[in-house]
Amino acid sequence: MFTVDEYLASIKTNLAQHTDVLVKNLKTIAEANFAQDVELLDFSAFIEPSRHDLSIMFFSMDREANEVFEEEGTPGFAGSKSVLDEIVYMDVPDDRSEAFDVFYEEQEETLFEEEQRMIGEWFRSCFEQAGGATIELPCYFGVHDEGQTLDLKRNVWMDEEEKWD
Template identity: 40%
Template sequence: MFLVNKYMDTFVESLNNNTETLTKKLLEIRTYDFSPEIELLDFVVFMDQSSFSIRMFTMDRDNNEVFKETEDSVLFAGSEGIVSDVEISHISDEQLDEFYSFYEENEEELASKEEKAIGEWFQNCWKNTVVESLNLPSYFVFHDAMKSFDLTAWEWIDDDEKWS
């Protein structure tokens, strides 16, 4: 039997197990020489019921991704995986049906708690690595969400605000 609190304990443990990976990648990003056409960085979380990934996109203020002009350019532009396929539930094949039923019954509560946990985890890693040295406005957002976390102002904003 699955319980919300037990599931969330496992979820947070998975995040903690990936802190070093995220921290190393954020430290690496600090060293990038970004293309001058880039006006903001967008760190986007892609989730499903068993895993999530975070990808960084280099964007302009018109909500267009900025790409490298040429492959031999030393300036960074484009998108890049930050963490990939972080497993958030360790479910055996025999438990899959029971787990999906549990998740469906508790989806609203679980999704909210998962997003809060991932957001706090990312923000803590960001605070410990990037905040003072990156000179581009940067945002953390869940794919297709209406809110973004402004990593400079340290607050949630309507997603449209970052494009103005």
């Protein structure tokens, strides 16, 4: 039998194993000089629930929700890069996968909301450890296509559209 608390504890344990890698990759971004057209930094988690894995990409953006790309002769970084390659955030033994699927279906709304919050909090902690507070641009984290984003500077969840204002 699975419980919500056990599920969330497992995610926390699995994420913690990847903290050092994420902090190291975020330090590179925190130390970067960005191209003048870059107006905000957007970090997106891509979650694959059926495989229980996630990856995180970084995008340099303008306020029109367009990715800013590096142009020849323009100083500073622009573009996108992976800050965390696919990692398993939840281990489910093969012999328990059917029982887990039933559990997840019954609790899906609560679990996904808690997963998103937990991943966001972990990411924000890593961002702070990496010196993210020194970045002068607004910085956001969210799960791709989920509508909510975490303002990494203010530690506030908000509607994703608000970051473009």
